[in-house]
Amino acid sequence: DTAVSQTPKYLVTQMGNDKSIKCEQNLGHDTMYWYKQDSKKFLKIMFSYNNKELIINETVPNRFSPKSPDKAHLNLHINSLELGDSAVYFCASSQGLGSGGSEQFFGPGTRLTVL
Amino acid sequence: AQSVTQLDSQVPVFEEAPVELRCNYSSSVSVYLFWYVQYPNQGLQLLLKYLSGSTLVKGINGFEAEFNKSQTSFHLRKPSVHISDTAEYFCAVSITGGGNKLTFGTGTQLKVEL
Numbered sequence: 001d002t003a004v005s006q007t008p009k010y011l012v013t014q015m016g017n018d019k020s021i022k023c024e025q026n027l028g029h030d031t032m033y034w035y036k037q038d039s040k041k042f043l044k045i046m047f048s049y050n051n052k053e054l055i056i057n058e059t060v061p062n063r064f065s066p067k068s069p070d071k072a073h074l075n076l077h078i079n080s081l082e083l084g085d086s087a088v089y090f091c092a093s094s095q096g097l098g099s100g101g102s103e104q105f106f107g108p109g110t111r112l113t114v115l
Numbered sequence: 116a117q118s119v120t121q122l123d124s125q126v127p128v129f130e131e132a133p134v135e136l137r138c139n140y141s142s143s144v145s146v147y148l149f150w151y152v153q154y155p156n157q158g159l160q161l162l163l164k165y166l167s168g169s170t171l172v173k174g175i176n177g178f179e180a181e182f183n184k185s186q187t188s189f190h191l192r193k194p195s196v197h198i199s200d201t202a203e204y205f206c207a208v209s210i211t212g213g214g215n216k217l218t219f220g221t222g223t224q225l226k227v228e229l
Contacts (some may be wrong), residue, residue, distance in 0.1 A: 106158035
């Protein structure tokens with residue numbers, strides 16, 4: 001009955017590698033997001049998609065590329081991983097953009113460690 | 116651009132005592148305000164939100180918050196905390212037409228002790 005799921009939960013990899021994190025929601029929502037939580041627990045939005053259309057694209061290195069094959073999935077691909085990419089990445093979803101007050105439901109997070 | 120300040124990085128409190136976690140925001144336009152809780156090694160869960168109307172908002176687990184426009188604050192309160200309330204609490208803001216983007220504060224670690 002998981003609402004927002006992410007795989008993998010943990011990801012340990014070497015610098016320079018390419019990796020992907022997958023996110024799926026079964027809430028029937030049409031908007032999905034990626035957030036990054038750093039080692040000090042600060043959360044910052046990276047991207048959002050609404051009906052598979054990119055809505056928010058914050059100042060993120062272009063090594064990060066989101067892909068939304070359908071409304072229920074939003075994957076994050078990271079090329080040429082760097083030490084500074086180590087963080088917890090959270091996927092979230094909401095029903096529409098509303099007027100800005102739509103509740104976002106978060107996944108359990110993926111802890112990425114770059115060695 | 117909007118911003119959120121959570122002045123207290125850690126708040127220790129004894130069980131059954133009341134607690135207030137402070138949140139102040141800055142924005143040139145009207146805002147929507149949220150409090151999320153993050154238990155260890157878990158994702159975020161919405162505690163409560165203010166969109167409009169009554170400035171006193173009640174949420175889950177006995178928490179409530181009051182929106183104060185003149186002081187640009189949205190402090191979170193609970194009259195009697197439990198050990199299970201130990202977690203990280205995040206205040207967040209979004210604005211109309213902002214793509215539902217949440218801007219978070221730096222979080223407050225609530226530690227409930229016996």
